[in-house]
Amino acid sequence: MVLGQEQAQRYARHFVLKEIGVSGQKKLLQSGVLVIGAGALGSAAIIYLAAAGVGTIGIADYDKVEISNLQRQVIHKTGRTGMKKTVSAELSVKELNPDINVRLHNEKITPDNITDIIAMYDFVIDCTDRFETKFLINDACVLAKKPYSHAGVVRFEGQAITYVPKKGPCLRCLLGSVPPPQETMTCSQAGVLGAVTGIVGSVQALEAVKYLIGAGDLLTGRVFTIDGLSMVSKVTAIPHSDPDCAVCGNAPSILSLNNNREEYEVKSCSF
């Protein structure tokens, strides 16, 4: 792979980083990352992946842009209300970096389609807004041995972890099962500040880039949390997976997504 003159200029700030360099840039350009959810986390994650030159970006979403999204979903624009979020996100990606091959998955992610979709990519980023879907993505990635980034944000708070097979706990190790709807608040009920989603979505893009170029220490076995009000951010080491985890443990009960379908059905009210 030979980089063109424009690419050489575009990625010049990467070439001087010893962790990336020309060879790392080529790796990024030859990699594929799937972002599930083109909402608030997805806005930051997708844009930074595109800027970094991740060659193929998959975008999965089935919503349309609404004016109430724009206070935080900065990949979308006022003139695009009513447009599919995937299409709007692709427009923004192409404006920023026409090199990127964008693949749109304009459908709801379900136990039936997720395994085939994630198989097309090197790394998956969960930018969805419900625990049910987050557990679906977790279990699908664990069963497919696919590395992925989990994150969540509400109000001024957020967290992120990175799952890499055999390198630490999965989301189900940490939480057990989908929290009941009365225990969770989605952003529409609780509110959320866009800048906080930007921080956490950027962390997810950073994890993807680090994974792809093999640099630094991932959030595997570690939970990143941030409280934007107190401005306290922490990384808590939780190095060991739960040997009794229902999906990644020693005697898992979730052997296929199909036999656990009910848990993935969204019970919390909609976003």
Add this chain to the structure above:
Amino acid sequence: MVKINGNELDVSGKTIAQYLSETNYSTARIAVERNGEIVPKSQYDAVVLEDSDTVEIVSFVGGG
């Protein structure tokens, strides 16, 4: 004393469930780690905190 999220607390002898009931944590949305190992939710009633235990509690939120 038990070290919970870096703070020394006088809670030895209590179960994790008892300790959590005195806090504002939403138990469905937390991960609890004791002495480097995850405590599954099914064990919150059974695990008794002991002197010099180190516990980390991390809350998760679901929005995106």
